[in-house]
Amino acid sequence: MMKEQDRIEIDVVQMLKVLWKRKLIIALAAIISGAIAFGYSSFVIKPEFTSTTRIYVVNRNQGDKPGLTNQDLQAGSYLVKDYREIILSQDVLEKVVADQKLNIDAKTLARKVQVTVPADTRIVSISVRDGLPEEASRIANALREVASQKIISVTRVSDVTTLEEARPAQSPSSPNIRRNTILGFGAGAGLVIVVVLIIELLDDRVKRPEDIEEVMHLSLLGVIPNLDKIK
Secondary structure (H helix, E strand, O other): OOOHHHOOOOOHHHHHHHHHHOHHHHHHHHHHHHHHHHHHHHHHOOOEEEEEEEEEEEOOOOOOOOOOOHHHHHHHHHOHHHHHHHHOOHHHHHHHHHHHOOOOOHHHHHHHEEEEOOOOOOEEEEEEEEOOHHHHHHHHHHHHHHHHHHHHHHHOOOEEEEEEOOOOOOOOOEOOHHHHHHHHHHHHHHHHHHHHHHHHHHOOOOOOHHHHHHHHOOOOOOOOOOHHHHO
16 A cells, blocks of 8 residues: 555645636747647648549339339448449559559549448548648549449449549648637647646745645644745
8 A cells, every 4th residue: 555655635726727727928939839739830831622422323113113222222231342442442443543643552542532421321522631622632633433343343233423523622721720729729738737737746945824734644833934924
């Protein structure tokens, strides 16, 4: 068991008072770290633009049916991972790289692509990130065309219809300057708060009359007033 003298008791009120005394340092650290995060996000990180195209996959037996049935939706949900794997397959990516004469390889292109499928739908969204908005949309549309043909040939679906073509984005999708600035602000303040609290907890100097009673287990007979504060 830990000895009584080795215990560290935390006085929440006292900790709050300590933090209040250091409020200017905490605020200054938060402002500085927030400004650094803002500057880094605005001037150092290269902005990236995201363009998204969407396709609709038609079941091979759906041609004669007027609409979707529950069976169709359930069958489509099983193919969600298949569609994603086909779109991100080496054959599809390499063909896009070759057709569009991209200066990147298939692995690099895969890191730029995100494939999502909303639940209970046959709609597939293909998003591509790039430093140039026109390039992102061009790659996304090219990937859609190549992937559509691959999906038809592999899964034997009736058709893959384009719901929405990718268009150049008007504003960058990353970095999120506002979020990064807030995170920097909070990180700076949090770091200083942690440091101040650790220093306070490790400081074993007697600062209050109660400290003598708690450490030495003796009754306090009296307190000598600070004459400087009385004047």
